[in-house]
Amino acid sequence: MKIVEKNIEKAKVLIDSLPYMQEFRHKTIVIKYGGHAMVDEHLKKQFALDVILLKQVGINPIIVHGGGPQINRLLDRLGIKPSYVQGMRVTDGEVMDVVEMVLVGKVNKEIVGLINHCGGKAVGLSGRDGDLVCARKLRVSSRPESAETGVNPPELIDLGRVGEVTAVNPGVLASLSSNDFIPVIAPVGVGEDGRAFNINADLVAGAIAGELAAEKLILLTDVPGVNDRDGRLITTLPHGELEQLIDDGTVAGGMIPKVRCCVDALSHGVSKTYIVDGRVEHSILLEMFTPEGVGTEIY
Numbered sequence: 001m002k003i004v005e006k007n008i009e010k011a012k013v014l015i016d017s018l019p020y021m022q023e024f025r026h027k028t029i030v031i032k033y034g035g036h037a038m039v040d041e042h043l044k045k046q047f048a049l050d051v052i053l054l055k056q057v058g059i060n061p062i063i064v065h066g067g068g069p070q071i072n073r074l075l076d077r078l079g080i081k082p083s084y085v086q087g088m089r090v091t092d093g094e095v096m097d098v099v100e101m102v103l104v105g106k107v108n109k110e111i112v113g114l115i116n117h118c119g120g121k122a123v124g125l126s127g128r129d130g131d132l133v134c135a136r137k138l139r140v141s142s143r144p145e146s147a148e149t150g151v152n153p154p155e156l157i158d159l160g161r162v163g164e165v166t167a168v169n170p171g172v173l174a175s176l177s178s179n180d181f182i183p184v185i186a187p188v189g190v191g192e193d194g195r196a197f198n199i200n201a202d203l204v205a206g207a208i209a210g211e212l213a214a215e216k217l218i219l220l221t222d223v224p225g226v227n228d229r230d231g232r233l234i235t236t237l238p239h240g241e242l243e244q245l246i247d248d249g250t251v252a253g254g255m256i257p258k259v260r261c262c263v264d265a266l267s268h269g270v271s272k273t274y275i276v277d278g279r280v281e282h283s284i285l286l287e288m289f290t291p292e293g294v295g296t297e298i299y
């Protein structure tokens, strides 16, 4: 293909994106960047460029990141074995210190550094900054072994410093966004006593998206989306079917907080929620600027 023809193709791609750029101009898009999606340097850079492009065309991206595997790597070096209940890390005081060090001190700064290095303007913060994410202790109960016989009724499980969001104070986000900064948020919340809570990053992203009544919530992870029992991708999933999929074990582990936070965000006025494969190059742009989109939409 001649160079002019190639360039005409490129111009067509831009024009195809125009209706989406117009539709989403000035709208808020909350993107959750999961620890498992931070695969290699190339993909991380493509993520940063996607976010910068959104900002450049007048869309307001807000990043909430995870870092579960990164926390586990440091725990491993310290000889501490991670443990999870229903997709949540059991977090005693010592683990809480590690969680905050890794999420706020390392992963957050790496993402901010990368976006800025690629030409964007990112500012990193945790949920403790400006009381952005207020939290209380999360109470989790075991599932009943048998609803029919009533044996082994649910018991409360103590997850330590694991929190759930009680309030989002978005003031700090508004001042950053209005000054053209891209906020990058680590999922550590603040309790009433001023101490830190470890909160699943999906839940923080969902709560922030809900508070801002965002246009979209996009959760980037390491699978193509939500799979059915046979491992096939479900492209659209009504929220009413989710609890059944959790009960029969189709949706398990880290996928549970993801689907729950989508439902929560929808009920708080978010227009659309998606679970998308962050290992696919430019998955954010594919979701935002193509008619087919990618991943699973929960509606």
Ligand SMILES: Nc1ncnc2c1ncn2[C@@H]1O[C@H](COP(=O)(O)OP(=O)(O)O)[C@@H](O)[C@H]1O
Pocket: 033, 034, 035, 036, 037, 066, 068, 220, 221, 222, 223, 225, 226, 227, 228, 250, 251, 252, 253, 254, 255, 256
């Ligand atoms: N029905 C399902 N479809 C897809 N993934 C699922 C499903 N049920 C459980 N999972 C698991 O959920 C994981 C994603 O959650 P998680 O590991 O917490 O990712 P992240 O770090 O991106 O938040 C997948 O890697 C997969 O192993």
Ligand SMILES: CC(=O)N[C@@H](CCC(=O)OP(=O)(O)O)C(=O)O
Pocket: 033, 034, 035, 036, 065, 066, 067, 068, 069, 071, 087, 088, 089, 099, 162, 163, 187, 198, 199, 200, 201, 202, 254
């Ligand atoms: C309570 C809880 O589980 N918190 C998570 C917070 C980080 C996170 O959610 O990271 P990913 O999105 O990469 O899984 C954790 O400690 O791993």
